[in-house]
Amino acid sequence: MEGKHTQQQLHIVSWAYWLSTFCEGATRILIPLYFYSLGMKVTKIAFLFVCYELCGLLANMSSGFVLNRGGYKRTFLGALFLHTLASAGYLFVPWLGVGMMLLVWVGMLRAMRGVAKELLKTTSSAYIKHLQTNHLQSHWLLGGKDSAKGIGLLAGGVMLSLIGFVGAFGFLTIASLVALIMAGGRVGDVREQKTVSFQQFSHVETRMKLLAAARALLYAGRDMWLVLALPIYLSNMGISKVNVGAILAAGLITFGLIQPISGWWVKQRWTLGAYTIKDPWLYERVLFVSCVALAGVPIMMLFYGQSLLAAIILIVLYNVISGLATAPHNDLQMRFAQSNRASIDIAFYKTISQLGKIGAVFLSGLLYQHWGLEGCLWVSFFSLLLSGILGIWVAVLSKRTPQAQRFLKKYVYSPQKTR
Template identity: 30%
Template sequence: MLAGLSAGVRQYLVVTGNYWAFTLTDGALRMLVVLYFHQLGYSPLQIALLFVFYEVFGVVTNLVGGWLGARLGLNRTMNLGLGLQVFALLMLTVPPEWLSVVWVMVAQALSGIAKDLNKMSAKSSIKLLVPESAQGTLYKWVAILTGSKNALKGVGFFLGAVLLSLLGFAGAVLVMAIMLALVWLASLLLLKQDLGRMKQKPKFRDVFSKSRAINVLAAARMFLFASRDVWFVIALPVFLKEVLGWDFWQVGFFMACWVVGYGAVQSVAPYFTGKRSGRIPGRTEVVVWGSLLAFLPMMIALALYQSWHPGWVLVIGLLCFGVVFAVNSSLHSYLIVSYARGDGVSLDVGFYYMANAMGRLLGTLLSGWVYMQWGLQACLWISTGLVLIAVLISLALAPGRLENDTV
């Protein structure tokens, strides 16, 4: 069956397979670090600081990576990301006494670079395989790619928790490094086409978008993802372990199920936002679904304030938040690929996901600091405010889809 596909599609399938394999290790590593260092007695803020370089270098990588992808081809940026992730995992297999904060932060920095090189390569490739006129197909393909990635990240959360229980931290990381190294070697053999390389070499200043729509989307995306991570990344797993007394595998299983469900909803998001009626989504859908999202962390916070059962409140609240957040994320992911330039798509996608990384960085830092100072309810109220900011920014989008709009 694969022999009947075009060379470009076969290359994209290889890129997607690489992205999926990488995503498993990325989700597992995050859960391993959070749970293991909490077990060692690190405070929520200290755990958050372990991820600072991961997010900071994600910001830089999305800018530089988009430029590199346009100059060198997306196959090379993908393979570079896989190799860096293998090296980052191997850095964490050292004896426990070597795992200082600085050492782990450096390993996380390399992992952050690797992750965003992979994401940029996969998201940029799809733009080049769908005709400009087939926007419905583009939305569906982006939704499937994004949703499947997040579902696998959820599986990675559970995998990380299970491996930590069975093999310990160093053993778990070593197993993941070996598995991903095999994927990397296969990728070096199979990825041959220079997908996404621009005909004219872009200058570095071209990484900054001149499109008003992309700039607006990027700003909204930053606050949208900060609103999720401000309570999901550090505060929630620590609360489940520390306050509710859940075991490692229970925390990992619950968060894995949430992310898998979140990814599944992303995959079918086009059916919630107008595809059945033939309508291509735009500003109205972004604002409506964003406004709905803002109510959910507020309602969870109010329920916890009223001393309702925290376990049930968080389970039910997270399910509702996950569904609505998944639709919001899928809408954003489609619009950025739709608005991006055909020649040099990785530049626009890289710029956009730079803002995404900034949002995760902001959310991660706030998650550790706010939870340590004021608890989970404060994180939820801040989440509500961040979503509202994203909605207000989205109002600046034009009602219809723009073509080559510049400022």
């Protein structure tokens, strides 16, 4: 796939993926606010998110092998179909009461959506690995999906207020179906040359393992307070559902816009006459600094989060810095993945990083129940610091690679640098 056809494939994959993440963003605001309004305990709502993340983890563990054996197109379309079924399943929720049947049914739907989401994410990343023509395209795909999710958060709050829970999921079912139809007749297929087995999970490069662990802690630092605790905290402050969705959407849309800009900015070289103001940076060098800066936001939230204006500013600030912290991961996961087994390496990365989400969502429910938002913020702070420390390790190992040595020789030790 080359030239114009390659770009068409990238656009199809990106738009279908973004539509699915729009639906997921709306769901992330609809579920906690709707079920909390029914009187469901925070720990039970957290259980629904754990079902989602746990099944996403299981999907990640097998997604690389499904892609490798079945091809990219079949996996991508199957995931979109599963996503559509999950959206349609929520239409029956109001007729299930508020007992155990409701919890089991929604838990099953969350599990189904978790599988679909992770299959879509892994397939889209693998497509980009084979189709991208420059390093910024991975940032646009992954940054765009976060902006789409942010718009979904806003739309979810608006729909819940205007057309209710059933009306909102009716709309999301149609949107998922549109994504499936759009991709069905146009997305191309990719098949890897090398057939792999489950044993290949143990042969992942050390840098990829460390990068995955750093991403898991980065996810944990975010989901510990932004996914479940913050919407309920804002709702308890008397903020309407629409405004809660708008606040979270503003942060996530900012995050999605910052990611591709960060990828471009990190690689820029700025000069003023004969003087170099900024050299291109290695992505590995950004990992530690960005995580340390990010860890400062939960601490500031502890002291100033009681003010709504300060909370909004800090939420947006967190997402700005998070965009910078995430940008290196978007590029490095593609670079560290080996071309003849890209689906396996990317699936491993996403499986390990998913563990951070599962642990964070589960703990956030318990922490919020007993210690409120403050407990979630403290654990977030330490998770982000640990992620930065692992980033240093990745940078040290990467300096030994031929690619890093060529970069250092060209830019860091260049004649212009020594003037």
